[in-house]
Amino acid sequence: MFDTGNCSVVPSSTPTDAGVAGAGVLLSFIITNCLSLFLSAIIILLGLxxxxxxxxxxxxxxxxxDQQIITGIGIQSVGLxxxxTMVPYHFFIIWLLSLLSTATNLSTLIALVNDFKRDWVLRWLRQFLMFINLVLQIVSSIFVLQSxxxxxxxxxxxxxxxxxxxRGKASNAALSLVGTIAVIAGNVIVFSFSTWYLHNRQNPKxxxxxxxxxxxxxxxMGIGATVRVVLVSQAFGHPPESVRLVGTGEKDWSFGQLLPLLLLSLPLINTVEIIRGETKTPPSAVDDDTTPLFDGELGPQKPTEYQPNPMWGSRNNLVGK
Structure with missing residues (x-):
């Protein structure tokens, strides 16, 4: 039996956890990451x-x-x-999925940065989600590093x-140690640069x-995390024999595994509605266009790419009122 409260007794086996390592969960993260990177590449290429x-x-x-960063924050919260009760094997899979979520979020940021700049609500909402994701990733990385x-x-x-x-050093301890520290440092550096990139008023060449x-x-980064999670997961690869997973629950398909994949259809349905004109949205401009995202959103002042937060940084801010 699996002892959930005694660290001095090593269980003889590990139960599967389809909620974080099931085939449907893994595929939803992988597919979303692939589609987002593909769309980002198209948008950046067209912008050039x-x-x-x-x-x-x-x-x-x-x-x-939006869907990926919310699910990424959610699955990291579940892991922590x-x-x-969660063994390092499942926790490591969650950590890899969080890297896919981060790659999706950052690719969207670099492709749609001017869309966020034109609306301070979207900009600060993205900043808040990035910060929460960073904190969770650092905490998760510390657990992985310590293990x-x-x-x-x-x-x-x-x-x-x-x-x-x-228990002494594992055979791959040095490589794992360097990789984990690099991910932690990279997350902090990327977050700092992304914050500057998101709030910078200018667009240098x-x-x-x-x-x-x-x-x-x-x-x-997305390819590396995808290959790693496919190789170590029970759903698609071969988990370490030392984990001794009981059952094949992470390979089995159920409604809980189909649900994350079904949710991927929602953005597609929304897009069809936009194309058919059932939902009206203002047209997006190319990255170097100075047209505001919404007509009249900046008031009577001269249109600009950057919409200040009305709480500060504006001549007509709410605090001044």
Missing amino acids: RKSTSAPIFRKLLLSFS AKMK VMKNLEPRLPIGCVWEVSS WLKTVQVVGLVTLIA
Whole structure:
């Protein structure tokens, strides 16, 4: 039996957890990431050529990104909430899925940055979600790093990393240690740059280069996380034998596994409604266009790409009233 409260007793096996490592859950993250990176690449390419604003692609990308970052925050919250019962194997899968969520969010940011700049509500909502995701990723990374450093028994809960003594170094400890530290440092650096990028009032010419380099980096990050999660998951690959998973629940399909995939159809349905004219949205402009996202949104002042937060940074701010 699996002991959920005693870190001194190593269970003989590990129960499956389809809620975080099931086939449907993994596919929903992977498919959303692939579609978002593809749409971001198209939008950035069209922006470089200045051929079209791609309003449908922009709307579809924003929908996929919103769905992915919310589910990414949710699954990380579940992992941390279940730290006293969840083994490192499942926690590591959640950590990989969080990387897919981050790649999706950042690719959307570099592709639609001017759309966010034109509306302060969208801009600060994106900033808030990025911050929550960063905090959760750092905390999760610390648990993963600690489990690697102590070579935690794979059938003990991840929360036991603070209670058990080290078992010595694993064979791949050095590589895992460097990779985990690099991810933590990279998350902090990328968040800092993304914050500046999101709130910067100017659009220097070299930002186009940043878009291309950033997209290539995020594609590599998405591919790496996808390959890793496919290889180690029971749903598609072979989990470590030391975990000793009981049953095949993560391979089995049920409504709970179909639901994340069914939800992927919502952005598509919304896009069809836009195309058919049942939902009216203002057209998006290309990245170097100075047209506001919404007509009259900036009031009588001269139109600009950057809409200040009315709480501060504006001559007619709410605080001044």
